[in-house]
Amino acid sequence: MTPTPGILHLLAFAAEPGGGNPAGVILDARALDDAQMQRIATDLGHPETAFVGEREGRRVAVRYFSPDDEVQFCGHATIATAVALAEAEGVGAYTFETAAGAVEVVTETEGERIIAGFTSVEPHVVDLEDVVADRLLDLLGLTRADLDERMPLAQAFAGNLHPIVAVASRDTFDAFTFEGPRLRALLDERGWKGTATVVHVDGPLGNGAVVEARNLFPVAHILEDPATGSAAAALGAYLRDRAEMPAPFGFTVRQGRHVGRPSILEVEVPASGGIRVSGTAVPLAG
Numbered sequence: 001m002t003p004t005p006g007i008l009h010l011l012a013f014a015a016e017p018g019g020g021n022p023a024g025v026i027l028d029a030r031a032l033d034d035a036q037m038q039r040i041a042t043d044l045g046h047p048e049t050a051f052v053g054e055r056e057g058r059r060v061a062v063r064y065f066s067p068d069d070e071v072q073f074c075g076h077a078t079i080a081t082a083v084a085l086a087e088a089e090g091v092g093a094y095t096f097e098t099a100a101g102a103v104e105v106v107t108e109t110e111g112e113r114i115i116a117g118f119t120s121v122e123p124h125v126v127d128l129e130d131v132v133a134d135r136l137l138d139l140l141g142l143t144r145a146d147l148d149e150r151m152p153l154a155q156a157f158a159g160n161l162h163p164i165v166a167v168a169s170r171d172t173f174d175a176f177t178f179e180g181p182r183l184r185a186l187l188d189e190r191g192w193k194g195t196a197t198v199v200h201v202d203g204p205l206g207n208g209a210v211v212e213a214r215n216l217f218p219v220a221h222i223l224e225d226p227a228t229g230s231a232a233a234a235l236g237a238y239l240r241d242r243a244e245m246p247a248p249f250g251f252t253v254r255q256g257r258h259v260g261r262p263s264i265l266e267v268e269v270p271a272s273g274g275i276r277v278s279g280t281a282v283p284l285a286g
Contacts, residue, residue, distance in 0.1 A: 075229015117278030
């Protein structure tokens with residue numbers, strides 16, 4: 001990719017070289033209007049691009065655009081932006097003012113790299129109506145018999161609203177397919193600005209669990225998101241609420257294997273309040 005002046009290209013949550021989710025970051029977007037930000041995000045083609053606006057010290061206004069539309073919050077672009085700010089200004093705490101609300105972000109050094117973690121806005125979990133759930137399962141070629149009975153269908157919010165589908169069999173989780181335009185139509189109809197989240201958990205649910213995730217995000221040329229911070233936060237709220245995992249607890253999300261960009265997200269769930277998601281970001285190779 002040819003570098004564009006003023007635009008950083010980062011990979012967030014990479015588990016290995018070549019992994020992670022691409023994000024564009026513009027650290028001073030104060031002179032850009034909505035149309036210009038959307039055009040830049042569309043031209044870049046990353047799942048999201050973050051634009052830093054007005055700021056007061058370490059209180060920073062941030063907006064996020066996918067190639068098609070503005071989204072109120074993006075976890076991987078938040079991590080990328082925080083790492084970029086910390087590299088430019090030094091590690092420490094930030095507050096990101098987003099359309100979803102104020103998000104607290106902490107950056108710190110770990111060896112030679114910078115780790116960033118955000119704490120989501122207050123999350124909530126609501127039922128997924130039966131008729132909508134059946135439509136979603138049909139689009140994925142799944143039935144209720146394919147589901148993990150420990151994890152009931154629901155939708156969770158921690159910046160964006162994500163439907164969550166837990167699949168019992170790893171083979172089924174790996175093999176399901178979907179048509180992007182049909183799923184996109186359902187996402188738009190339901191106001192799901194983020195991803196449809198499909199997960200699989202081998203072994204018991206509990207502290208230290210490893211959750212495999214596929215986050216479906218049909219937009220532009222993209223079908224699946226390699227790493228989704230807002231969905232990881234929403235999943236933490238869901239596990240606390242619907243799977244009744246005793247909090248506090250932590251778990252790891254592994255994502256991106258199905259699109260060739262392995263990613264890892266670390267999630268910490270307190271007894272109440274926002275969910276913390278952490279990881280790092282590295283430059284996207286040209």
